[in-house]
Amino acid sequence: EYMLTDSGCSHVLVHQNSIIKGIEFQGNVIDLMDMSFEEEPGEDMHMMIEPHNLAYVIYTSGSTGQPKGVMIEHRSLTNFLCAMYEDFSQDIGITDNVLFSSSISFDVTIFEIFVPLIYGARMTIYQGEKFDVSKLVQVILEEQVTLSYIPPTLLNEIYDYFVRDNQKIVLNKLLVGVEPIKTELLAKYDHLFRGNLQILNGYGPTEATVCCTSYRYESNKEITTQNVPIGSPLLNTKIYILDSFHRIQPIGVPGEICISGIGLARGYINRK
Template identity: 35%
Template sequence: WANRPASDPDPRALGLTSRHLAYIIYTSGSTGMPKGVMVEHASVLNFLNAFLDISRISAQNTFLAITTISFDIAALELYLPLSSGAKVALANHRDATEAVMLQHLVAYHKISAIQATPSTWSMLLDTGWQGAQHLNVMCGGEALPANLSSRLRERVGSIRNLYGPTETTIWSSSFLFDNWTEAPHQTVPIGRPIANTRVYLLDRHGAPVPFGAVGELYIGGAGVARGYLNQPELTAERFLADPFCGEPGARMYRTGDLARY
């Protein structure tokens, strides 16, 4: 170690740019065979910069990481604290799936932020968790029922609902749940796009749908991945030219999800 250079190498001298791959991560395969999604450094950096602003995380915070590294949202739990100087408490698999142990970790490490699915938050509440008023909750991976958010909101500092496919770099939109009043059977909105991200709702002809109408969700901007590893046909089918953006080479990802404004 003593013989290594004291400074980092110059990436330009090595021919490295922000367009090089940060990682290849496989989707769950819920809509077919798993696909290797190629995500570039620029996309990850944009995501982290956006969430440094959204989360307000700082060096005084401690983030509880409960996600396996085979799932892309683990990048938020590891890189976001690294970007801000915050601490990370790593939960093992047993603790991350056991409500009593999760409660213990939150209290013992004085956790100030957790990212988890609605199922995990429901599990905690159903086992009598009283919450933590300083805790900032990030919720994603599943539709978030409004009644669950209402129960959770009474016990934590804030709730943020997140949405995004692997193909657009972790999370693409964010909604802060704050005294939102809708019928209890409603799901919480996925909110608005994060920085340098564009969202379109299009009909089957590729035209924007009117306000209130259901359309297919397309995502453009800095988070759009390079494509699928060794699957050029599928890449061409899902990663399309963005006709609504004036930037040369701009692309958008066809999510297959339905939404409305």
């Protein structure tokens, strides 16, 4: 209810009208199960979208206070999608099947939704319980998922399932991130898939359009740290390590990560 009010939302799409009951909302509620949709025109809408136009607003909890709506423009979204295509070796297309398993409130869903839409892949929507690992693995195997995001908390368990069903897996692209990930764990995945799994570790806040850096894990690269590096900036992105006076730090000296580039959000909705 807070997000509907704060964003000034005028339309809500639901698949059950009961979902909106008990929420004070003055806008239009559109039930997707309403069969009258079949009577509506099916032609494409002719709209001119500019790079600076708003693509989506997604709420992030932040560290204090109420959630804030992050405004992402089309140019930022397009840049992110192009970067993912490049980082996965331009190997995303009509033969792929992308798993959509994240909560809609989590910005990784931007990757899961738009990558298949833009690059012509199939999308499989996971409808089981979020932490039902056996069900998740079952969907990956039965639906022949080739590209998936797997949360850090599930990587170990899913690996154990994969070991038992190794012959059935067609997964060849894996996105990880959000939390630090042990180098040893990704090495196990790489060994299990005999080097045929592209593994990408993404890092970035919601305000930088899902990811601002990425690291392509490869077994022949020497990693001296316990955790996998966050990598280098995405396309049209720059990363600076600054001290408390906003001065660039020397290599190897800790500091605050600052981000610039086309991926930065417009700002927070209804906030200066």
